[in-house]
Amino acid sequence: MSKSKLPLQNVCGAEKQVIKKEGLVKLLRWHFGYSDFRGKQLEAIQAVLSGRDCFCLMPTGGGKSMCYQIPALAKQGIVLVVSPLIGHDLILTAPFALFFCFQPLCQENQVMALKEKGIAAEYLSSTQTAKAKNEGTYELWLSMDLSSLAVLIMGSLLSIYEKLDSGKPSLRLLYVTPELIATAGFMAKLDKIHGRGLLSLIAIDEAHCVSTWGHDFRPSYRKLSSLRNHLPGIPVLALTATAVPKVQEDVMRSLCLRNPLVLKSSFNRPNIYYEVRYKDLLDDPYSDLCNYLKFYGNNCAIVYCLERSACDEMALHLSNNGISCAAYHAGLNSKLRSSVLDDWISSKTQVVVATVAFGMGIDRKDVRVVCHFNIPKSMESFYQESGRAGRDQLPSRSLLYYGVDDRRKMEFILGKAANKKLQHSSNSEEDTSKKSLVDFSQMVGYCEESGCRRKKILESFGEEVTSSLCAKSCDACKHPNVVSKNLEELTSATAFRHRNGSSQIYMSSASAFNDVEQFSEFWNRDDEASGSEEDISDSDDAVEIAKSVARKSKSSGHRISDRMESLQRAEENYYRTNNNQEKANKSDKKFISETLRESSKQRLLNALKQNQHRFSNLQVDLVTSAATLENECHKKYEKSGKSFYLSQMASTVRWLSTATPEQLHDRLGTTAKMSPEATGPASNLSSPSPSSFDPEITQVREEKATSSMKSASPVFTDTVAPPVLSFSEFVNRRKDNQISTSKRQSSDDGVTQGGEKKTKC
Numbered sequence: 010m011s012k013s014k015l016p017l018q019n020v021c022g023a024e025k026q027v028i029k030k031e032g033l034v035k036l037l038r039w040h041f042g043y044s045d046f047r048g049k050q051l052e053a054i055q056a057v058l059s060g061r062d063c064f065c066l067m068p069t070g071g072g073k074s075m076c077y078q079i080p081a082l083a084k085q086g087i088v089l090v091v092s093p094l095i096g097h098d099l100i101l102t103a104p105f106a107l108f109f110c111f112q113p114l115c116q117e118n119q120v121m122a123l124k125e126k127g128i129a130a131e132y133l134s135s136t137q138t139a140k141a142k143n144e145g146t147y148e149l150w151l152s153m154d155l156s157s158l159a160v161l162i163m164g165s166l167l168s169i170y171e172k173l174d175s176g177k178p179s180l181r182l183l184y185v186t187p188e189l190i191a192t193a194g195f196m197a198k199l200d201k202i203h204g205r206g207l208l209s210l211i212a213i214d215e216a217h218c219v220s221t222w223g224h225d226f227r228p229s230y231r232k233l234s235s236l237r238n239h240l241p242g243i244p245v246l247a248l249t250a251t252a253v254p255k256v257q258e259d260v261m262r263s264l265c266l267r268n269p270l271v272l273k274s275s276f277n278r279p280n281i282y283y284e285v286r287y288k289d290l291l292d293d294p295y296s297d298l299c300n301y302l303k304f305y306g307n308n309c310a311i312v313y314c315l316e317r318s319a320c321d322e323m324a325l326h327l328s329n330n331g332i333s334c335a336a337y338h339a340g341l342n343s344k345l346r347s348s349v350l351d352d353w354i355s356s357k358t359q360v361v362v363a364t365v366a367f368g369m370g371i372d373r374k375d376v377r378v379v380c381h382f383n384i385p386k387s388m389e390s391f392y393q394e395s396g397r398a399g400r401d402q403l404p405s406r407s408l409l410y411y412g413v414d415d416r417r418k419m420e421f422i423l424g425k426a427a428n429k430k431l432q433h434s435s436n437s438e439e440d441t442s443k444k445s446l447v448d449f450s451q452m453v454g455y456c457e458e459s460g461c462r463r464k465k466i467l468e469s470f471g472e473e474v475t476s477s478l479c480a481k482s483c484d485a486c487k488h489p490n491v492v493s494k495n496l497e498e499l500t501s502a503t504a505f506r507h508r509n510g511s512s513q514i515y516m517s518s519a520s521a522f523n524d525v526e527q528f529s530e531f532w533n534r535d536d537e538a539s540g541s542e543e544d545i546s547d548s549d550d551a552v553e554i555a556k557s558v559a560r561k562s563k564s565s566g567h568r569i570s571d572r573m574e575s576l577q578r579a580e581e582n583y584y585r586t587n588n589n590q591e592k593a594n595k596s597d598k599k600f601i602s603e604t605l606r607e608s609s610k611q612r613l614l615n616a617l618k619q620n621q622h623r624f625s626n627l628q629v630d631l632v633t634s635a636a637t638l639e640n641e642c643h644k645k646y647e648k649s650g651k652s653f654y655l656s657q658m659a660s661t662v663r664w665l666s667t668a669t670p671e672q673l674h675d676r677l678g679t680t681a682k683m684s685p686e687a688t689g690p691a692s693n694l695s696s697p698s699p700s701s702f703d704p705e706i707t708q709v710r711e712e713k714a715t716s717s718m719k720s721a722s723p724v725f726t727d728t729v730a731p732p733v734l735s736f737s738e739f740v741n742r743r744k745d746n747q748i749s750t751s752k753r754q755s756s757d758d759g760v761t762q763g764g765e766k767k768t769k770c
């Protein structure tokens with residue numbers, strides 16, 4: 010509902026004087042309905058209103074936008090808000106991307122929300138796209154040659170420019186992208202507006218993007234450094250939620266802030282409970298996640314996976330288990346993405362399974378669970394992504410599934426990216442290339458070291474805290490015994506894999522990663538101007554999505570406490586079972602139950618089904634094959650115990666995702682036959698053979714087809730099958746490994762943080 014304006018003179022008096030709190034609170038209440046300012050909001054607002062630069066670090070969902078929205082209402086003039094594009098949201102080549110660029114949803118979203126409140130706000134460029142779409146001219150745009158297109162776009166921009174040029178523009182907030190700032194035309198416009206004394210503040214949101222040391226560096230942000238000299242006398246407000254001390258300094262220097270007021274709130278998100286579960290110790294991580302999500306009924310969740318194909322597979326698995334969910338990633342066409350998002354925002358689906366490209370600018374406040382099914386690339390990314398939970402400040406959860414193979418895979422990808430960067434960069438950039446691996450090691454520490462998880466997050470941002478701050482709201486503080494038991498098991502169960510060559514799966518198959526597109530959604534952002542097809546949000550999506558967000562986002566607050574209670578109970582049960590199991594294990598550590606064996610067979614069967622498209626030339630009965638593989642593991646590890654059996658099981662499941670038909674054939678022995686056309690190399694794997702007809706396989710294919718899934722998982726053509734060692738071989742290797750582990754630990758002692766024992770395997 011539109012509201013009349015509060016007279017500005019009552020709020021903001023003479024320049025360079027501290028603006029009284031009462032007047033600002035009045036604006037906050039009047040326009041936004043909030044009773045008081047949060048955290049450092051008031052200080053930031055007062056600083057910029059008095060003409061001072063300000064660097065403001067506030068946690069995710071902390072309310073940074075308010076720090077420039079209130080000044081826009083309290084003082085005459087226009088507030089220029091710069092915020093980034095989403096990942097690779099450009100579909101056209103650079104020059105036209107400036108105009109066609111798909112405005113961050115946060116801009117669209119914020120502008121619409123502000124307009125609904127009667128606050129005059131605009132964003133430049135995608136307004137034209139939206140208009141064109143509404144007028145049915147969008148298709149026409151796409152078919153036009155570039156010069157006519159440019160003329161048309163420039164014409165459309167004029168309406169906003171006209172507003173800016175009018176004697177006394179009523180505009181309060183103007184949202185733009187850094188790319189637009191870098192153009193001579195727009196800069197000239199800004200000069201004019203500034204010359205007429207109409208610019209009151211420059212706000213740079215997500216300011217960490219300016220730093221090559223930040224987790225989300227964007228070259229276009231670098232160009233913002235010229236703003237300070239170009240527009241003298243205008244205060245600059247830099248805002249971010251994720252910047253370690255080094256990045257903070259880099260941001261302030263790069264943006265040429267002068268004597269800024271530096272405001273740092275704690276990064277702590279007290280309403281988020283942090284937990285890590287270990288894939289290598291779970292019978293079936295997929296089922297575990299299913300059970301976890303089921304406790305939430307219809308609550309809202311995001312599950313992040315590393316690859317698009319993994320998103321598809323996970324979404325299929327969750328759906329098959331009765332969870333309403335859908336996959337969302339850049340590999341889907343824009344219509345499908347739009348409808349997936351629409352359904353999630355309107356609560357038609359409960360869970361979105363997505364790559365990390367999903368989330369930025371989607372201000373759904375009531376996300377109760379954020380799950381990372383693969384380890385994120387850095388603590389900053391993890392904080393930002395997990396921070397999408399509980400923006401309404403209500404209890405929420407972050408759950409990370411950690412797997413040793415995932416860690417190796419990520420190390421490989423980051424290493425490869427760093428090498429690639431080094432080849433194309435100067436020596437001065439060498440440090441930043443290596444940085445990604447250093448950042449990642451922090452994330453590994455979060456998973457593999459004991460001690461409070463919250464403390465680790467906060468310390469990674471340079472914040473010193475005591476564990477008591479956590480108040481048992483992470484698994485390590487709430488269930489320390491279970492966590493240390495898990496870490497011990499993880500160490501012993503995976504130690505031998507260090508030496509038996511399983512890491513070769515990634516190291517020897519570098520060619521398999523040539524399909525970088527698979528991963529570029531999370532690491533290739535510094536390539537913005539390339540016009541990559543990695544557009545997670547193209548124009549029509551952006552407009553529709555933002556509208557949906559504004560229209561349909563509804564909180565289900567009153568049901569949350571009930572659900573949190575039931576989750577609490579479920580969690581207690583989980584740990585009780587775990588504790589009981591620990592006791593049971595003490596009495597008979599080696600026991601591998603029939604139930605466990607059955608679920609292992611099922612797990613192998615699922616893995617075979619998921620990878621069946623690559624084994625299409627192999628004549629096998631899937632159920633028999635699963636049983637053969639399970640039996641092989643059981644024979645070898647029956648006497649050595651459950652952990653080893655589970656570890657081998659996990660290893661075999663992963664091996665199935667990379668093995669060639671020949672390798673599987675060799676391992677299955679007489680239970681499998683190669684069809685005649687399979688005698689050549691793995692080149693014909695993707696063409697289904699008529700002889701491979703199997704109703705079960707066909708059903709899986711159909712399911713995949715109907716859900717528009719792509720069988721895009723990378724094919725590792727030269728993988729090495731992990732040998733199933735005999736028990737004596739295993740013990741010998743383990744002994745060797747323990748010796749090398751103890752050597753490594755003694756050399757590590759000097760660098761172990763906080764006196765905590767390292768449990769890296």
Ligand SMILES: Nc1ncnc2c1ncn2[C@@H]1O[C@H](COP(=O)(O)OP(=O)(O)OP(=O)(O)O)[C@@H](O)[C@H]1O
Nearest residue numbers: 043045046047067068069070071072073074075250
């Ligand atoms: N003083 C306040 N009192 C209550 N709610 C507030 C206050 N200030 C902001 N909010 C609300 O908090 C939510 C998060 O705000 P905002 O989007 O500005 O967070 P942010 O710090 O920019 O987060 P992110 O880092 O994720 O972008 C919004 O719904 C906003 O309306």
Ligand SMILES: [Mg+2]
Nearest residue numbers: 073074115214
């Ligand atoms: Mg924000």
